[in-house]
Amino acid sequence: MPEGSAIERNDTGYPIYLDYQATTPTDPRVVEAMLPYFTERFGNPHSRNHRYGWEAEDAVETARAQVASIIGADPKEVIFTSGATESNNLALKGVAHFHRDKKRHIVTVVTEHKCVLDSCRYLEEEGFRVTYLPVQQNGLLDLDQLRAAIEDDTVIVSVMAVNNEIGVIQPLAEIGKICRERGTYFHTDAAQAVGKIPLDVNAMNIDLLSISGHKIYGPKGIGALYVRRKPRVRLQPLITGGGQERGLRSGTLPTPLCVGLGEACAIAEREMAGEAARLEALRARFYEQITARLPEVYLNGDTTHRIPGNLNLSFAYVEGEGLMMGIKGLSVSSGSACTSASLEPSYVLRALGVEEEMAHTSLRIGLGRYTTEAEVDAAVEQIAANVSKLRAMSPLWEMVQEGVDLRSIQWAAH
Amino acid sequence: MMAYLDHNATSPLRPAARDAMIAALAECGNPSSPHAAGRAARARVEAARRTLALAFDCALDSVIFTSGGTEANNLAVRGTGAATVLVSAVEHDSVREAERRAEVIPVDGNGIVDLEWLEARLARGGVGLVSVMLANNETGVIQPIADVVRLAHAEGALVHTDATQAAGRIPLSFESLDVELMTVSAHKLGGPPGVGALLVQEGFPLRPLLRGGRQEDGRRAGTENVPAIAGFAAAVEAALATADGTRALRDGLEARLLASAPGARILGALVDRLPNTTCIAMPGVAAETQVMALDLAGIAVSAGAACSSGKVRTSPVLAAMGVDAELARSAIRISLGWNSTADDVGRCAEAWWALWARTRGRKTVQAA
């Protein structure tokens, strides 16, 4: 925690925060960078008439360069949006709509974020064909299946860089190479990847890339879309009227939020390597302790192609929501934050072939910039104690201990 | 010390909004997460929704938070599914360009929509949506929304009003206006940029612009911008709580400007306007020249709307009002706000008069 900042992270007795894939706290250094642009430097960056506007414009352009830098892009290729959801909507609908007369097919993956899947479903309603590729048991895409799925009129392939639930990293460079060879655009939702793993849009042949502010210790309400200029990616805007962001995204740019996203990218770029090593050690500590304390704990998703801050674990025979109620001292997620309001088990885990009963027992543990060893130890303690307590009152655990094969039971349809 | 008189472009953040945002920024939580941190974030969003519902006199479910006025306008114009849309000739680009096939309702010399034209067009049938702004960003002219609503509803058409410039500056009741959709924006009323809201009548079937997530009742996907939403609500509260002194300041300014520069003209002066906006023309002096001169004197004003291009163009708003192109090119916009002072206004009047005197002097010399 940097010293001397005007904003201290609050210490209100909140639970230990282990949900860094849902959202991250805004880094105090980011808040510091943003504050002047909320108050004394509040100009509209599009006001070309006075210095308030010029100052804001300068700040926005500096931020744009910082965002570009972390993905190896040119600043001119970065447009600001209201967040990754908008970026993903714009990338898919924008490209599809622009090319609708000639190309009518889209390839994506079943484990994508809801906003990619929903955009694809919307395009299907409009008459586009969409291929939803399955994933392997480790959550990774099969490249041969990708090759086979691309058709002559495939306009875009959209594959997320890092999955929000299981943290697995897709083989971006290989996907980019295939897409370039086949002459289709490659879009990647990198909301969970930026600042966690090195990204280079040129080396990876990425044509469009979505960025989120609040997943990388930046502010909420801001994101970016990288749009390649050479060869140029053409797309139709989603929000029009004003012509900002090269006509691709209208609306007054929120200068402080742009500055915050830029600063978050700059910090992430500087500190990525050190942070990754630290989180990897914390994650190993967590995993080793929890598996030493509890039998029948299963890791979902690939063990190595994975960002260091994510663990997705199934605690067999203990229902996730019931467990969440017990671990009151922890903020973790059972399934994705967007779907946990519903009772269906995670569609991502189901896509991995995780059985429904195991999917119901999963927790996502997200470690991040402010996670400490003490927090990890306390979390392990709380989870282990509660899992043990709930297993003691689980009829399934009892049956398994008695040697009953749960599959042999005729469960009532319910 | 700069005198900032460009509040219609953006307004500085109110201290109450700043405090609310800093409190929210110090916390971490995704409002969709069911744990305590997520619930705290959700509570901030819902408290803000209550504030807006009270302030603008609408139901809680009517408030959809967006990334700003532009997104809200796009959502309103495209979200109804109306095949035929009518928009006024003085709308902001985010309304006009949201539906390129929209038919344009002309305005009169004061910038007021032509109600006879509207009635005749509605009578021909097929109109799904009418979008007329509450108050104009360049002139501050307030539209007769009640008449627009009466005519539109009589023919079964919906009404959207862009209240971006009006919200926080004049009292607004969504219920009394009886429109189906209304846009409000935070940063014009002293809230943060990057957040706005579309108010919709309860149960109104709106097609979302951004998909993928159940936020805002499935009508606007994307993680809620919690600190900005909290700042928005605090700014709205502050705007309603504090008596607005801008009308007296503005009227005083206009009197001084008109007295100091014979031939100066205030556009839209004959009709109801926002209490903070002056659109004034100094004949014979380009708007750019006036803006630069005022900037050098430490006063920030604008030559027309701040949008993307930066290029000098004749204002479409003034053109639609039938203002002579020469006169339009000499019009600047002075817009006051919550922190404007008598000193700001006085310095503005002096600097403007000084420029007028200088140009007169030069012309005199040239003529000699």
Add this chain to the structure above:
Amino acid sequence: MAYSDKVVDHYENPRNVGTLDKNSGDVGTGLVGAPACGDVMKLQIKVGAGGLIEDAKFKTFGCGSAIASSSLATEWIKGKTLDEAASIRNTEIAQHLSLPPVKIHCSVLAEDAIKAAVADYRAKQPKTSQAAE
């Protein structure tokens, strides 16, 4: 999800967790729900000579509301006749625990578990004693 105080109380201090000998003649066992749905309840009753439920035990795999519903059910059925127990309605459980609409299925499951345990007990009894009851 905000839970009612009563749900929290039952979750933190569940009544009657445990197991009765399912092979015993005076024990009825109900096992309802399915792991794939995220809820499984096992509810057992021990019936005394007078036909009253002497003891009840449960084990539940599920959310806090499911655990609370089954815990409450065991509390309510103790000392009741089989008919009285079987007449407990899910709405009474849901109302008592202030369950939100999305959790009503937990109370349904508890009602089903009671009925299943009663049915299991009755099936075990010789025809005559059942008739005498």
